[in-house]
Amino acid sequence: MNSASQVGLMDAIATCLRPIARMLLRSGIGFKQFQELAKVAFIQEALGDRDARGRRINLSRVAIKTGLSRKEVARLRARMDSGARLGLSEGDCVYHSGHAARVLQLWHVDPRFTTSAGSPKALRFMGEEPTFSTLVRAAGGDVPPGAVRAELFDANSMVEDDNGRLAPTKRYFVPADAGEELVVGFTHIVSPVLEGLARNTDHDSKQPFIQRLAYSDRLPTSAIPHFRDVARDRASEFVQMIDDWLSSHEANADVDGDSGFRVGLGVFYYEGPSPVDLPESAALRPDAGK
Numbered sequence: 458m459n460s461a462s463q464v465g466l467m468d469a470i471a472t473c474l475r476p477i478a479r480m481l482l483r484s485g486i487g488f489k490q491f492q493e494l495a496k497v498a499f500i501q502e503a504l505g506d507r508d509a510r511g512r513r514i515n516l517s518r519v520a521i522k523t524g525l526s527r528k529e530v531a532r533l534r535a536r537m538d539s540g541a542r543l544g545l546s547e548g549d550c551v552y553h554s555g556h557a558a559r560v561l562q563l564w565h566v567d568p569r570f571t572t573s574a575g576s577p578k579a580l581r582f583m584g585e586e587p588t589f590s591t592l593v594r595a596a597g598g599d600v601p602p603g604a605v606r607a608e609l610f611d612a613n614s615m616v617e618d619d620n621g622r623l624a625p626t627k628r629y630f631v632p633a634d635a636g637e638e639l640v641v642g643f644t645h646i647v648s649p650v651l652e653g654l655a656r657n658t659d660h661d662s663k664q665p666f667i668q669r670l671a672y673s674d675r676l677p678t679s680a681i682p683h684f685r686d687v688a689r690d691r692a693s694e695f696v697q698m699i700d701d702w703l704s705s706h707e708a709n710a711d712v713d714g715d716s717g718f719r720v721g722l723g724v725f726y727y728e729g730p731s732p733v734d735l736p737e738s739a740a741l742r743p744d745a746g747k
Contacts, residue, residue: 480639485558485612485630493533499523500533557608558630559596565628567595579622582606589623649721672727681728692724 481491503519516534520527564570564577569587572578580589582602593602606623609615614627653666676684699722708717 484639496523496525496529497533497537499525500530501537504534556593556596556598556600557605557612557614559598560593560605560609561614561625561628561630563596564592564625567592569595577625579618579624581622645721646723646725649723667722685726685728688726692726696722696724 478491481487500519500523503522504513506514506518506522508514508518514522516530517527519525520530523530570578570580570592578587580587580592582589589606590602593600593605606615609625609630610617612627612630614630615623615625617623650668653668656662657665657668703720
């Protein structure tokens with residue numbers, strides 16, 4: 458791939474990362490957790506490659522291909538082999554994001570900010586020590602105490618009593634529950650779409666998967682509500698038809714001795730500004746390949 462193609466690809470990936478970052482931040486997952494997952498994904502894919510003689514490549518080759526240090530590759534490979542939950546650093550037990558999480562952690566374990574019974578003290582924002590501002594500074598970093606206070610309030614992780622004292626309501630900082638819908642969406646929609654794209658752009662792939670898209674960037678605003686209804690009705694009919702076909706052809710493991718194979722065909726709807734100024738791909742048009 459030449460440099461111009463790489464620039465275009467990076468622009469497209471950056472566009473895809475924006476909604477992913479939005480959902481992760483909304484769910485309390487910060488860059489450190491995402492970075493760990495990204496490193497692991499690069500290592501997993503590189504480990505699947507083979508050299509010219511068909512042998513799996515070693516850790517040194519993985520380090521060269523991924524741009525990670527050999528030490529980092531070895532560390533993450535060991536975590537992968539141990540079955541550790543990826544995306545969580547050693548010692549963590551929940552997903553959390555950055556500074557607000559560290560503040561809540563200290564508030565529950567640091568003797569300066571806990572009672573003799575081990576419960577978090579109610580703290581004033583400023584004034585007589587210990588204070589919330591002192592707690593934020595103890596957590597490290599250069600984030601202003603006011604910003605951390607606002608973040609904890611927004612996440613319903615802290616309350617303020619009538620005397621102006623602040624107290625935590627949660628031990629762990631999770632601004633919003635990711636929920637089953639988001640997990641299912643990534644697992645059954647986002648992942649299959651990306652796997653299909655990876656297959657279709659692999660020159661060694663013998664049989665590409667169908668990926669088609671009908672779109673317009675000139676639809677009048679007044680026509681959008683009608684198109685939403687048309688898209689919902691037609692897509693629902695189509696998906697129901699596909700679901701009926703799959704149900705009637707599923708393998709019966711007890712009778713056939715065949716546990717079956719995972720397949721799927723999905724549809725999606727989108728409206729909004731064009732994400733990036735990229736050339737149109739004729740391969741995605743509905744009549745492509747006819």
